[in-house]
Amino acid sequence: MEMKKRINLELRDRAPEEVTELVLDNCFCVNGEIEGLNDTFKKLEFLSMANVELSSLARLPSLNKLRKLELSDNIISGGLEVLAEKCPNLTYLNLSGNKIKDLSTVEALMMKMEMKMMKRKRKMKLVHLKDMRKRKKRRTRMRMRMKMKQAQNWEREKRRWASHT
Incomplete structure (x- = not known):
């Protein structure tokens, strides 16, 4: 099922402005980009897009209230800096199972988020594939x-x- 259709199903006759949680796991995104998700989801606090073959976060809308973001089991390899600007209140991010080979891409995001977090004195939890491997070992x-x-x-x-x- 395509992402746009899945979003319409998840809305269940509600306006996008009212939705606080959105689970789009295992749906199909066209060209590896987010489709159907826009700035009208103003109250969205939790978004899960696990295993949707997502390769880019470039089309992620501004989600100012978003706190938790699940992006596990996708094909993301970079471009994570977008999250710092579009999701300023993000406190939990799961990137396990992605194609991130170099930790510098994650570190760039962490630096930007830490600068913002210092102002708010929040801690950001980052679950990464290497952490998962360490736990498994x-x-x-x-x-x-x-x-x-x-x-x-x-x-x-x-x-x-x-x-x-």
Whole structure:
């Protein structure tokens, strides 16, 4: 389903000015750009566009009240600086599963957002693919340690029972 149609379905006979949350996950965006979303969504606080094959944020409208933005599992590789100007109140951003190869693109956004956040004294949470990988590695190491400990305990029990016979 195309993004424009999905937005119309999500509105459910409401005016765009009234909507505070909009979930557009798994719909199709034409040419990798946002379509159907405009400046009339003035109260929008949460927007999710996960797995929509989004490659550019250039057509993102100004969403001054937006606080949470889900952009996971897309093909975004840069152009994140747009978020600082168009979403000044953004406090949560999920970019995991995108094609971001160089952290300098994310750092540029962070610098701009930090300048704005210093004025408001808010913290921005940024979930990035590398953070997700670190967590996964940490969990894998913990599982390996647990398996090693279980194997050591098993060997200890075997030796103990062997010494009793």
